[in-house]
Amino acid sequence: MTETLRHARYVLTENPVTLFAFGLFTLLVLCAVLGPLLVPYDPLASDTARALTGPSAAHLFGTDQLGRDIFSRVIVATRLDLGIAVTSVALAFAIGTLLGLSAGYFGGWTDRIIGRIVDTIMAFPLFVLAMGIVAALGNTLANIVYATAIINLPIYARLARTEANVRREAGFVEAARLCGNSEARIVLAQVLPNIMPLMMVQVSLTLGYAILNAAGLSFIGLGVRPPTAEWGIMVADGASFIVSGEWWVAFFPGLFLMAAVFCFNLMGDGLRDIVDPRLRT
Amino acid sequence: MSVGISIDRRAVPLLAIDDLSIEFRTRSGIVQALDSVGFALKRGETMALVGESGSGKSVTAYAVMGILDTAARVTQGSILFGGLELLTAAPKVLDEVRGREVAIIFQNPRTALNPIRPIGLQIADILLRHGNVSAAQAPERAIEMLARVRIPDPKRRAAAYPFELSGGMCQRVMIALALACEPALLIADEPTTGLDITTQAVIMDLIAELAAAHNMATLLITHDLALAAEYCDHIAVMHAGQIVEIAPTRQLFDSPRHPYTAKLIAATPGETARLDELAAIPGGLPDLRRIDLPVCRYSARCERQRDDCVVSPLPRLSHGDGSLVVCRHPL
Amino acid sequence: MTPPLLEVAGLRKLYPMAAVKGWRRAPVSWLHAVDGVGLTIGEGETVGLVGESGCGKSTLVRLLSRLIDPSAGTIRFGGADIGAVPARRFGRGRERAQIQMVFQDATDSLNPRFTAFRAIADPLRRLRRLGGAALRARVEEVARLTGLPSELLGRFPHQLSGGQKARVGIARAIAVEPRLLILDEPTSALDVSVQAVILQLLDDLKRRLGLSYLFVSHDLNVVRLLCDRILVMYLGHIVESGPADAVFAAPAHPYTKALLSAVPSIGDRTTRERRIELPGEPRSPIDPDPKVCPLYGRCFRATDSCKTTIPALREVMPGRHVSCHFPIVEETSPVIPHDRRVAVASGR
Numbered sequence: 001m002t003e004t005l006r007h008a009r010y011v012l013t014e015n016p017v018t019l020f021a022f023g024l025f026t027l028l029v030l031c032a033v034l035g036p037l038l039v040p041y042d043p044l045a046s047d048t049a050r051a052l053t054g055p056s057a058a059h060l061f062g063t064d065q066l067g068r069d070i071f072s073r074v075i076v077a078t079r080l081d082l083g084i085a086v087t088s089v090a091l092a093f094a095i096g097t098l099l100g101l102s103a104g105y106f107g108g109w110t111d112r113i114i115g116r117i118v119d120t121i122m123a124f125p126l127f128v129l130a131m132g133i134v135a136a137l138g139n140t141l142a143n144i145v146y147a148t149a150i151i152n153l154p155i156y157a158r159l160a161r162t163e164a165n166v167r168r169e170a171g172f173v174e175a176a177r178l179c180g181n182s183e184a185r186i187v188l189a190q191v192l193p194n195i196m197p198l199m200m201v202q203v204s205l206t207l208g209y210a211i212l213n214a215a216g217l218s219f220i221g222l223g224v225r226p227p228t229a230e231w232g233i234m235v236a237d238g239a240s241f242i243v244s245g246e247w248w249v250a251f252f253p254g255l256f257l258m259a260a261v262f263c264f265n266l267m268g269d270g271l272r273d274i275v276d277p278r279l280r281t
Numbered sequence: 282m283s284v285g286i287s288i289d290r291r292a293v294p295l296l297a298i299d300d301l302s303i304e305f306r307t308r309s310g311i312v313q314a315l316d317s318v319g320f321a322l323k324r325g326e327t328m329a330l331v332g333e334s335g336s337g338k339s340v341t342a343y344a345v346m347g348i349l350d351t352a353a354r355v356t357q358g359s360i361l362f363g364g365l366e367l368l369t370a371a372p373k374v375l376d377e378v379r380g381r382e383v384a385i386i387f388q389n390p391r392t393a394l395n396p397i398r399p400i401g402l403q404i405a406d407i408l409l410r411h412g413n414v415s416a417a418q419a420p421e422r423a424i425e426m427l428a429r430v431r432i433p434d435p436k437r438r439a440a441a442y443p444f445e446l447s448g449g450m451c452q453r454v455m456i457a458l459a460l461a462c463e464p465a466l467l468i469a470d471e472p473t474t475g476l477d478i479t480t481q482a483v484i485m486d487l488i489a490e491l492a493a494a495h496n497m498a499t500l501l502i503t504h505d506l507a508l509a510a511e512y513c514d515h516i517a518v519m520h521a522g523q524i525v526e527i528a529p530t531r532q533l534f535d536s537p538r539h540p541y542t543a544k545l546i547a548a549t550p551g552e553t554a555r556l557d558e559l560a561a562i563p564g565g566l567p568d569l570r571r572i573d574l575p576v577c578r579y580s581a582r583c584e585r586q587r588d589d590c591v592v593s594p595l596p597r598l599s600h601g602d603g604s605l606v607v608c609r610h611p612l
Numbered sequence: 613m614t615p616p617l618l619e620v621a622g623l624r625k626l627y628p629m630a631a632v633k634g635w636r637r638a639p640v641s642w643l644h645a646v647d648g649v650g651l652t653i654g655e656g657e658t659v660g661l662v663g664e665s666g667c668g669k670s671t672l673v674r675l676l677s678r679l680i681d682p683s684a685g686t687i688r689f690g691g692a693d694i695g696a697v698p699a700r701r702f703g704r705g706r707e708r709a710q711i712q713m714v715f716q717d718a719t720d721s722l723n724p725r726f727t728a729f730r731a732i733a734d735p736l737r738r739l740r741r742l743g744g745a746a747l748r749a750r751v752e753e754v755a756r757l758t759g760l761p762s763e764l765l766g767r768f769p770h771q772l773s774g775g776q777k778a779r780v781g782i783a784r785a786i787a788v789e790p791r792l793l794i795l796d797e798p799t800s801a802l803d804v805s806v807q808a809v810i811l812q813l814l815d816d817l818k819r820r821l822g823l824s825y826l827f828v829s830h831d832l833n834v835v836r837l838l839c840d841r842i843l844v845m846y847l848g849h850i851v852e853s854g855p856a857d858a859v860f861a862a863p864a865h866p867y868t869k870a871l872l873s874a875v876p877s878i879g880d881r882t883t884r885e886r887r888i889e890l891p892g893e894p895r896s897p898i899d900p901d902p903k904v905c906p907l908y909g910r911c912f913r914a915t916d917s918c919k920t921t922i923p924a925l926r927e928v929m930p931g932r933h934v935s936c937h938f939p940i941v942e943e944t945s946p947v948i949p950h951d952r953r954v955a956v957a958s959g960r
Contacts, residue, residue, distance in 0.1 A: 010308060171721030175784070177679060178713055180703045180738035193725040333803040334774075433892075447893070448665075477664035478830060482874035482887055504804065507876040534878050548804045550833035551877050556815050559837065562805035565773060 008274045018273070021266030028260055031078040041069035043076045043229045052246050062248040064237060066227075073229040074252050080230050081260070084141070085210040088148035092210075093203055096153040097192075100160025105168050105187050111161070118154045126151040130213060134222045144223055148213045152206050159202055163195040197275040204271050208264035215257055231257045288363025288382050290465045294321035295498050296345070301358030303340060305350065310570035314340050315522045316578070318358070321603070322515075324465065327492065327499040329509030329530075331545075332519035335566045338502045341519075342468050344368075345500075346385050347375045363465065381411035384459035388471040390451035394443040400454045401427070401439025404461055411462040426457040430487060449480035456488060463495055470502045485512050506549050510534060515603060518542050521566050521578035528604040538598075538606040541579050577608070585610050615691060616652040617824050618676070618792055623649040623685035623695075625671050629898060641899045645671040647848035649685070650925065653792065658818060658825040660835035660856060662871070663845030666894060669828055670796070672845070676826065677713050677794050678702040690791070709739045712790040716797035718777035722769040728755075728780045729765040735788045750787065757820075758783040759813060775806035779813070786817060794826045799834065811838060832875050836860050844868045847894055847906035850925055854932035864932060864939040866913050888912065905937070913938045 012019045036043075041059075047067035055062045061070035103114040121129065133147040164187070167173065176186045211231075217223035218232030226233055231253040238250025303315040315337045322328050330338040343349045345360055347367060360367040362383065367375065387393040395403055404423035408414045414422055420439070427435035430453040443451055452472060459467055469488060473481035489512055492499045503509055509516050510530055517527040518541065526539040537543040546552060547560035564582035567574060576593040580586045590609050599605040625646040646668045653659050663669045674680045676687065678699050687695035694707050702708055712735075715721035722731050732751045736742045742750060752762050760779040769777055778798065785793055795814070799807040815838060818825060829835050835842060835856065842859050844852040844867065852865040863869040870888040890910040900906065905918045917937055925935040932941075 171715050171717060172723040172726075174679060175713075175715060175721045175781075176723070176734065177703060178677060178708070179735035179784070180708050181734070182703065183700075190723055190726075194723070333805060478832070478871060479664060479874045479890060482876070483889060485876075486887075505876070506804075507878050510878040511876040545804065546878065548808045549878065550807075550811075550831065550837055551875070553837070556811060556837045559808040559811065561808040561812070 012270070015270065015273070017266060018270030021263050021270060024259060024263040025267055028078060028082065028263060031075050032082045033079070035075040035078055039069075039072035039075050041072040043068060043073040044227050045069075046227075052241070052249070054246070055248055061252040062246075064234070064249045065241065068227075070234070070248065070252055073234060074231070074256050077229040077231050077234065077253065078256065078260075080224065080228065081211050081214060081232075081257075084145055084148065084214040085207050088145045088214075089152060089203055089206050089210050091145070091149035092152035092206065093156050093199065095149070096156025097160045097195075097199055099153075100157035100162075101164045101187055101192060101195075103157070104161035104164030105191060106183075107165075107168075114157065114161075118157045121150065122154045127213065127216060130217060131220070131222055134217060139222055139225060141224065144214055144217060147217070148210050151213070152210060155206065156199065156202060159198065160195060163198060164191055167191050167194055201268055201272040201275055204264055205268035208261040208268070211257065211260050211264070288365045288378060288465065290324065290363055290382075292361075292363045293323060295324045295363060296322040296466055296500070297359075297361040298341070298345070299359050299361070301341070301344065301360065302356045303344060303349070304354055304356055305352050306354065307352060307570075312569045313522060313574060314353070314569060315344075316574075318519070318522070318524050320517045320524060320527055320605075322466070322498050322500060324498055325493075325496045326515065327489070327501065327513040328515040328517060329501045329503060329513040330517050330519060331503060331506060331509050333504055333566075335521065335569075336519040337522035338519050339470055340522075342385065342470050342500065342502050345466075345468060346379060346383065348379075348385075377411075380407055380464070381462045382464050383466040383468065384462070384464040385468040385470060386452070386455045386459045386472050388474050390448060390455045390472075391443050391446075393455060394451060394458075396443055399440050399442055400446070403454070404439075404457055407458055407461050422461075423457075426461050427454070429460075429491070430454070430457045432457075447480075448476050449484060452476065452480075452484050453487065456484070456491070460491055460495070460497075464497065466498045466500065467492060468500045468502070471504070472501075473508070474504075481508075488512075506545060507551055518545065522569060523578050524605070524607060525579060526604075526606045526608075528606075529602060532602075532604060536612075538604075538611040539579075539608050540583050540585050540612060543612060585612075614655060616654045617657075617690060618651075618653040618826075619686075619688040620652070620676070621650045621686050623672070623675060623687065624683045625668075625675055625680070626683045643898050644848050644900055645897065646675060646682075647897075647900070649845075649848070649850055651843060651850060651853065653824050653826060655791075656818075656822055656824055657841065658827060658839045660839035660842040661826060661828045661845060662830065662832060662835055662842060664830065664871075666847070666897065667845040668848040668897075669845050673713070673794055673796055673826070673828055677711055678708075709735070709788040710791045711794065712785040712788065712792075713794040713796060714781050714785045714798045717801050718774070718781045719769060719801070721781055722777060724769055727766050727768055728760070728772065728776075731780055732765075732784045732787055735784060739788050751783075754783045754787045755779075757786070757817065759809075773806075774802050775810065778802060778806070778810050782810075782813070782817070786821060786823070789821070790823065792824045792826065794828070796828045797830065798827075800829065800831065807834075814838070832860070832872065844871070847897055847900070849906055849935060850933075851907070851936070852932075852934050853925070854929075858932065862940070864928060864934040864941055865936050866911050866938075866940065867907050869940060870912075905935075913940075 012022065045068060050063050050067040051065050053059060053063045059069050059071060061074060064070055099114050103111040130147040130151050133150065134143050137143045173186055173190065176190050214223060215232030218230050219236045223232055224230040234253035235250050241249045299319045301315055301318045305312040305314050318341055330341060332338045345367065355368055365378065401420060401423045404426050405419035408419045408422050409416060424435045424439050427439060432438050432450060432453055473484055476484065485508065488499065501509060501513055513530055515527065516530055516533050518525050518539065520541050526542045533542065534546060537546060544560055544562045548562060550559060553559050562582060567578050567581060575581065575591055576595055577590050580590040587610060595607050596609055597605055597607050598611065623646055626642040626644055629641040629643055649672060661669050675682050678694060681699050682695050685695065686693060689707055689711065692707065697705060729751055732754060733747055736747055736750055751765065755762055755765060758779045760776065760783060764772065764776060799810050802810060811834065817823065827835060827839055839856045841854065842856045843850050844865060846867050852859060852863065852868045859868065860872065863872055870890045873888045892910050895906060895909060903920055903922055905922050908914055908918045923935045923937045925933050928934050928939050928941050
């Protein structure tokens, strides 16, 4: 454990960008957790007299077309967006890893059937598939999470499958059989811990994509419904005002969106360096 | 086509390593991999560099070939090969020398060959690069080389890929690659580890035969004392990056002078009649990252150790016949 | 006379080489990995198994440790027919703890995410249902027995040296008090200085715990030091079996003789026997002709009768079994006239 921490500290000090990403991540988490308690204005409170005022001392990020404080909305939206991302990635990770592990370890028909399921999902352009799922089932928060989970499932299944495949021939798996372990126990207690580091890296990378996905769905109107504060909707709302000069309505939510995705991608790279530097491309 | 840089093959000795020290910069510190390593090899001679894992024998070989890891730094010493100082030679000169004057065969033959290129072409590649062979003649010469290393049906096999060949066959191809341009020095880095005993015998016999035919000097890197005894005139024993003893083969085994050499021989299963006679060497290798490494890196494990073993420099007692023992209290 | 601990007869393991026949995948040829092996291991006996790559010893080891199922033949352990229990269910039976294995590469056979403690505790948890203090006590006891300092129990494999990892592997194997220990090249990945310690440890444990060993190794010198009896395997067959010293001093099967002559030794070159080279490559293990001796085509003593009847493993001298029509049992091996040697064909 201490060796991992030492290695982690080395990676973080070697690459300041990674340190920056971790710092940003901490900031985002703080916003999500504490944000709604600390924001100056109620994110849903509209004040049409103050509509479309630019950034000022009173309103750091300005106000939108309904006079709502953009700063408060952006901060509060962090919790929603991060929440959707984390939940859907957790689901994708849990189900995808289990499927992939079984396919890679047991092979045969298990591999073929799971392979076909995963291939089917991947045959669709993933965002379009998400759109389709949400459109069919309705725009509830739950459906957005499910849709995002489904489209991110294949990547975990594939990764878990490859890693399990490599390890099924390993000496410690045979040794485990000699110790009286059942196949199920070997997969879960012996093989899974070995592939976790790699899966964790993937989790971080997928989080960025999941946020983008949720925001994207909201942007086209298939996601979270107004007046909920969410980065995607806010960018959609603000898009129409850019031309007329009120740039701040779309800019700030877009900035946060970009920062979050950026942060998760960089964190994923950093985690990968900590876990296994040989994977660096 | 080669550029015409060559070494003096008649230099005596052909290869002279003197006081070579190499360190590796790693995340956890600087590893003093080699400490004042030196030995000489004459044309046509076979020498074995013997030692356990971590003794630095492969590092020495790679230093001669100039293929050390980028984290390596030569802190002192010289490698004179045919009059040419390899450590300061320009990369272009080294490119010429490698493959043409000195060749190396590696431990894992199948992984050392290019997996996506037929073996005939791989040999032709090296002939074109270093030999004075035209593109038209190269394939034929490649088949000749395969025949010379006794690969059956060489014309057909030239089109085979490494994965289609057995381990022994792959090693023969490596030998063919190494000897294609008739180098003056062949370095064999654990060439038979992982091969069956019967295959090992055949491969080593082949190397010995070809070396004799071309009056080629051979440097055999191995952890197997018995193998070294069978095939080499001289043996240099290494421990933790230091040369501890060099002697002609028979002399080394009949009367070893360094305590480590004696222990190594006593630990070899073929030499004892009973299991309880098999000697274990207590302790382990010192951590080569330590700044305070003792002058004699074996002293901590040595039963003959005395107080003056830490006094620097270590005496190097040599004889005229090329033998050397680096010890303050040799046997 | 007490029955042998392990009794194997007619053991075969065939792997199908699938070929597409029409649109159904019917196996057209079979790879004979183990082709009719019979052997016994007595209580407290150390039997060595030698052979080169492709001889089938890894498959035989996996059959005997019941990791894979035989295609034919019987495996009796302590009188019980364990060959009949499928490998999948063997792990739940009583015999699982009685047959254990030490692997060649300790690095590969230890889970990189398990501490040494957890690795050794695993069979105790699964097969002996130990837990808590009793578990801890047994793990520490076994660590002591194998010379593993207890402060190393909390370490991971990458924090242990080669010798220490080997000890963890041995500790894990003896933790559940097996009666038969199969050692698959346990020291070949170790330096020679550590090898001696581990071999002596194995010898000591054998005596103290009353174990029987099946010691698989390619290093004939190690086998000679440790083993009472030795089995030589070639192309899925046992070609020779007998007391280790006797077989080494006077090998009866031509393959054993060639194998021994290829072992390098420190002794003076000029006094050694000349090396016998077996020309060509081993015959193919796929659909081998059941009438032809496996060594035919490379053997320096072969005649035509070697390709019309396959020799059976028979006792040519007390305690010495050889499967050869012309075993070398004379005091001095006769010089085979050149015209009697069969011309070499490559492969078949």
